């Protein structure tokens with residue numbers, strides 16, 4: 001078996017927060033943990049808090065290309081190779097704010113990128129529906145969702161003074177952050193390695 005010498009490629013990770021509660025948002029607090037882990041794993045990071053944007057409602061994405069807020073969001077998401085999507089669970093799905101933001105973007109921002117999914121919920125059933133629905137949307141935009149995902153149930157008591165009470169849950173969020181960097185890096189290396197891998201596979205036949 002031939003050895004592959006692969007340089008570590010730089011990785012930029014963006015997190016899109018689908019809550020409008022700004023720094024009160026539990027979704028945002030959880031995303032900040034995941035982003036901190038991603039930074040520790042060597043990525044540069046960007047928190048895209050939709051509460052800080054004044055986005056138009058999507059009719060057709062191209063209709064909104066002249067909107068400065070849409071342009072900024074697209075540029076920041078487009079610069080990332082890996083993307084966290086975080087949302088509160090609203091009526092058994094993810095927030096309409098996040099759906100509108102995703103609808104304003106498309107393949108240029110998302111295709112072929114790696115996604116880490118995170119949901120928070122007020123109830124004890126957690127954010128399973130948010131995560132499943134986001135997974136379907138990621139497939140729709142040509143992205144790759146990590147198998148690992150985070151659901152935070154009973155979120156109003158999960159955080160005290162901005163800190164997660166359950167250290168095990170905090171560890172799992174940090175793991176999600178590291179996994180996104182790991183798979184984004186692997187995925188980003190593929191174009192450089194593809195040619196060599198084809199050669200190696202042919203050698204092994």
Ligand SMILES: Cc1cc2nc3c(=O)[nH]c(=O)nc-3n(C[C@H](O)[C@H](O)[C@H](O)COP(=O)(O)O)c2cc1C
Pocket residue numbers: 019020021024025026027028087088089090091092093120121122123124125126155156
């Ligand atoms: C319109 C609306 C619908 C909601 N629907 C659900 C729900 O279906 N299940 C649930 O567990 N919590 C539900 N919640 C509670 C939110 O998931 C919870 O308040 C969460 O903390 C909000 O996230 P944020 O702090 O990031 O804004 C709902 C809240 C709102 C405002």
